[in-house]
Amino acid sequence: MLLGIHYAILLGILTGILNQIPYIGIIVAILLSIASTLTGVADVSIIAGVVLVNVIVLLPDANVLVPIVVSTRVKMNAFISILLINL
Numbered sequence: 001m002l003l004g005i006h007y008a009i010l011l012g013i014l015t016g017i018l019n020q021i022p023y024i025g026i027i028v029a030i031l032l033s034i035a036s037t038l039t040g041v042a043d044v045s046i047i048a049g050v051v052l053v054n055v056i057v058l059l060p061d062a063n064v065l066v067p068i069v070v071s072t073r074v075k076m077n078a079f080i081s082i083l084l085i086n087l
Helices: 008-018 024-040 044-074 078-086
Strands: none
Touching (some): 008 024, 044 078
């Protein structure tokens, strides 16, 4: 919404749903966001902003929050969980 993209809330919800699919889901979500952005604005900086926002939100989620949540459920150290997920 801060970048002025049409249907930003819908794209955010769709990205959240697709993030549940490992590896492929976030790539599909970013491609859908880029395609949606291209239909409204042809500015490359806006498209780069869409990709940057997705990456900034995804990296802490996938590499910090998920291992912490998983480690509390399986009683494993969060650091070990982060290392195992990233291998």
